[in-house]
C-alpha cells in the first residue's frame with residue numbers, strides 16, 4: 218500500500234527520540250527545525266546531542282528506554298541499533314496511538330523518512346515507499362543542484378507578495394491569474410540569485426499593480 222504523504226505541524230509538541238548516536242542526532246536536528254519539544258532517551262549522548270542537552274535545547278532522560286516513556290508524546294523515533302528495542306517501543310507507541318518511526322525497520326514504522334531538500338519554507342521530499350533509499354538519495358542530490366539556495370529567499374518573497382494579493386485582489390479569477398503570473402516570472406528567481414531581493418520584490422509589486430489597475434482589485 219502506498220504511504221500517505223503529509224507535512225506535520227510539530228510546534229511545541231513533545232517528540233521522543235530513543236537513542237543517542239549519530240542517527241538520533243540527525244533526527245533530533247530535524248525535529249528542532251520544526252519547533253518540536255524534543256526528549257532524548259539514552260544512557261549515552263554523542264557530543265552534538267550532549268551540547269544540545271547542556272544548553273537545554275533538548276530534554277535528556279539519561280537511561281535506556283522504559284515503558285511509560287511515551288506518555289504525552291505526539292511522535293517517537295527509535296534510532297538505536299537493537300531491533301528488539303525498536304520492536305518494543307513501536308508496539309507501545311501503537312497501543313497508545315503515538316506515531317512511530319523505527320529507523321531502518323519499516324515493519325515497525327507508522328511513517329518513514331523522506332530524503333529532503335530544505336530551502337527555507339520550500340521543502341522537497343522524496344520517498345520510494347521504502348523500495349530504494351539509495352534512489353531517494355540520488356534524486357535528492359539532483360534536486361539540490363536544480364533548486365539552489367536562492368529558492369529560500371525566493372519563496373519568502375513570493376509568500377509576502379501573495380499576502381498582499383490576497384488583501385488587494387478580491388476577485389478570485391484575477392487573484393489566481395496574478396499569483397500564477399508571479400510564480401512564472403523567472404526573472405524574479407534570477408534577481409534572488411543575484412541577491413537583488415528588493416528588485417525582485419518590486420517586480421512582483423508591478424505585477425500586482427497591473428492586476429489592480431486592470432480592474433481586478435482595490436487600489
Ligand SMILES: C[C@@]1(CC(=O)O)c2cc3[nH]c(cc4nc(cc5[nH]c(cc(n2)[C@H]1CCC(=O)O)[C@@](C)(CC(=O)O)[C@@H]5CCC(=O)O)C(CC(=O)O)=C4CCC(=O)O)c(CCC(=O)O)c3CC(=O)O
Pocket residue numbers: 318319320321322323326328329330331332333343344345346347348349350351352353354357
Ligand atoms: C523505509 C525507510 C525507513 C526509515 O528509516 O524511515 C528506510 C529503510 C532502510 N534504509 C536502508 C538503507 C539505506 N538508507 C539510506 C539512506 C536513507 N534512508 C532514508 C529513509 C528510509 N530508509 C525510509 C524509506 C525511504 C524511501 O521511501 O525511499 C533516507 C531517505 C532519509 C533518512 O534516513 O532520514 C536516507 C537518505 C537521505 C539523503 O541522503 O537525503 C541509504 C543510502 C545512504 O546511506 O547513502 C541506504 C543504503 C542503500 C540502500 O539500501 O538503498 C535499509 C537497509 C539497512 C541495512 O542494510 O540493513 C532500510 C531497511 C529496509 O529497507 O528494510
Ligand SMILES: NC(=O)C1=CN([C@@H]2O[C@H](COP(=O)(O)OP(=O)(O)OC[C@H]3O[C@@H](n4cnc5c(N)ncnc54)[C@H](O)[C@@H]3O)[C@@H](O)[C@H]2O)C=CC1
Pocket residue numbers: 235236237238239240241258259260261262263280281282296297298299302320321
Ligand atoms: N549512523 C548512521 O549514519 C546511520 C544509522 N542508521 C541506523 O540507525 C540506528 C542507529 O544508528 P547510530 O546512531 O549510528 O547507532 P549508535 O550505535 O551510535 O547509537 C545507538 C544509540 O542507542 C542507544 N541505546 C541503545 N539501547 C537503548 C535503549 N534501550 N534505550 C535508549 N537508548 C538506547 C545507545 O546508547 C546509543 O546512543 C541503527 O539501526 C542504524 O542501522 C541508519 C542510517 C545511517
